[in-house]
Amino acid sequence: MASMLMKNPVTSSDRSIIARRKKKKTNLSSKDQNENTIINHNNNNNNNSRDSTNEWKSQAQQQVYSSKLLKALHHAQTSAPAPKGGQAVREVADRVLAATAKGRSKWSRAILTNRLKLKFMKKQSKRQSVARSKPSRLTKKPRAGIMLKLRTKSLPAFQKKARVLSRIVPGCQKQPLPVVLEEATDYIAALEMQVRAMSALADLLSGASSTS
Amino acid sequence: MSSRRSSRSRHSGGSSRTISEDQINDLVSKLQDLLPDLPNRSSDKVSATRVLQDTCNYIRGLHREVDDLSERLSELLANSDSAQAALIRSLLMQ
Numbered sequence: 352m353a354s355m356l357m358k359n360p361v362t363s364s365d366r367s368i369i370a371r372r373k374k375k376k377t378n379l380s381s382k383d384q385n386e387n388t389i390i391n392h393n394n395n396n397n398n399n400s401r402d403s404t405n406e407w408k409s410q411a412q413q414q415v416y417s418s419k420l421l422k423a424l425h426h427a428q429t430s431a432p433a434p435k436g437g438q439a440v441r442e443v444a445d446r447v448l449a450a451t452a453k454g455r456s457k458w459s460r461a462i463l464t465n466r467l468k469l470k471f472m473k474k475q476s477k478r479q480s481v482a483r484s485k486p487s488r489l490t491k492k493p494r495a496g497i498m499l500k501l502r503t504k505s506l507p508a509f510q511k512k513a514r515v516l517s518r519i520v521p522g523c524q525k526q527p528l529p530v531v532l533e534e535a536t537d538y539i540a541a542l543e544m545q546v547r548a549m550s551a552l553a554d555l556l557s558g559a560s561s562t563s
Numbered sequence: 564m565s566s567r568r569s570s571r572s573r574h575s576g577g578s579s580r581t582i583s584e585d586q587i588n589d590l591v592s593k594l595q596d597l598l599p600d601l602p603n604r605s606s607d608k609v610s611a612t613r614v615l616q617d618t619c620n621y622i623r624g625l626h627r628e629v630d631d632l633s634e635r636l637s638e639l640l641a642n643s644d645s646a647q648a649a650l651i652r653s654l655l656m657q
Binding site for chain 1: 597615636
């Protein structure tokens with residue numbers, strides 16, 4: 352135990368270098384995969400989305416997320432020790448997830464700006480935020496006719512599901528359908544990584560508490 | 564440019580703004596690839612509506628998992644001594 356602790360500073364710097372190298376390697380390999388796969392004629396976005404979904408699966412990205420999460424949790428714990436319920440941990444985890452996305456995706460930007468908005472609104476008044484959020488949930492009218500331009504996909508069931516999906520993925524509520532679908536693919540990959548990282552962390556912590 | 568469902572479509576001029584169905588289908592199939600496959604379904608026959616429904620359910624399931632994990636983490640972190648030791652240990656092991 353003591354020897355492991357003494358080796359701490361050396362291994363952490365090595366690990367970060369290795370993590371950075373691994374990240375560069377995974378970026379290069381995923382770009383090669385993109386060039387080989389069939390690309391849709393319109394979009395550069397397809398390239399970006401495959402690249403990012405592969406990145407979320409990489410071990411390096413998970414390590415980055417885990418270390419950031421640990422630091423953030425530790426920081427939150429020391430600064431505001433009082434209410435450390437599951438909800439607070441969830442918020443920290445989401446914020447770190449959004450930070451790990453490095454602003455490439457809409458949902459990550461939406462998560463980060465929503466945190467700021469909530470903090471801002473809490474200071475002003477709680478009633479205003481509630482009044483504003485209610486109409487967006489209750490109205491089910493289609494937005495600005497953008498979705499209605501889809502001719503054959505204008506089944507009511509499909510539209511309904513698409514609207515539900517756009518509400519679930521953060522930041523996609525008023526977006527047209529292709530944007531929502533793209534954001535959803537990235538969001539699912541990120542959530543899977545989040546689950547993997549947090550469960551690994553929980554296992555480590557539970558293992559630690561049982562031995563100590 | 565005549566629409567099949569005249570009741571639903573609006574101004575279908577301005578082709579730069581209409582979203583092609585192929586694009587949508589491509590995105591939906593990509594989404595389907597990400598979803599965990601259930602054994603009952605054959606991959607050809609799944610409608611896009613079904614894919615959307617499964618996506619919503621899957622994301623909700625992932626949210627629930629994250630909530631459970633964060634509950635668990637918060638309980639584990641409540642004990643600060645073991646948490647610090649675990650922090651160091653986990654940084655080493657990862």
